[in-house]
Amino acid sequence: MNGNVTAWGDYHLYTLTNCHHTRVDISDLGATLVHFIVTDKEQVPVNLVLGYEAPEDYLQGKAYLGGVIGPWANRIANGRFEMEGRVVQLEQNEGENHLHGAHAGLHSKQWQLEHLSRNRILLSTSVKAGEAGYPANINIQVSYRLTDDNMLIIDYEAEADRMTPINLTHHAYFNLNGGVRGIADHQVRIDAEMYFEIDQQSIPQRKCFVEDTPMDFRTLTRLASRLAANDAQVEAVGGFDHCWCLNGSGLRQVAEVQCVETGLGLRMLTDQPGLQFYTGNALAEPQGRNQGYRQHDGFCLEAQCYPNQVNMFNAEGCYYWPGKAYRQTTAYQVMSLKQE
16 A cells, blocks of 8 residues: 555544645545645645644534535435335434434544555445434445546445435535635636525525526636625525536536636536535634634535435435445546636
């Protein structure tokens, strides 16, 4: 086994590198992305993800910084759904709703190292039937691979011993200026014609067209103007915490973010139908790096199926059972704007 391993309290940090001296640190706590360090246009190192320096802060924090999320990412209304003719009740950990796996959450588990090389790591964990109400034993593997063109590819696989919903995602909070200030000056593009309007509990209610709304990011748009929009959907959550219905299918580019100040951009590719774009509306993490994090200090691009899909017309697409494994690929590529 090759690769750089560092003790990190009761856990470990595993370092991936490439020919550009880009460094990615992954922990076996939550399969968490702790550092993603690149050089900006002035050749100054910039850490693109928010995080803490101590593992206990990840366990105590409430923002899911950098973690792998599941068995069900996002929300399930009332923590309840019907499956095989019966009602399944999951743990309700966000008011009446189920969010991010609750106490079965993958972000707080200690994962097992399966493989480590200079540019790739494979980690595994499991969920036992009954944890947070989940009806099956689920085995999960996640790999990170750092390429020489500064792309971090995340592959997810999961297998269950009986029927269960599965929806995995990544909760990295990005900030392309290194987190020294907020994200208002970032420019965002999302390849989607529609998004889900949400209710007061952030449960999707209906698909709406983005045209003529603050949700229209089909061209690069500065975040500051949209965060300040006089719009009920934006004001309800203090920014964006909505799911966009992505155009296309298969692995394709779906989003892009740029920061002129550092000359850095971020491309996102995924094979998933939905993208939860979250602008850190509830961030209040005093233990975070750079004197702590506040509202709108980072953004998340969370590829997934649709929130609460288990209770929608197309629910069958998010169920898995023996012989039907869950697979997902999402990638984040850092680019230099001067090369564009």
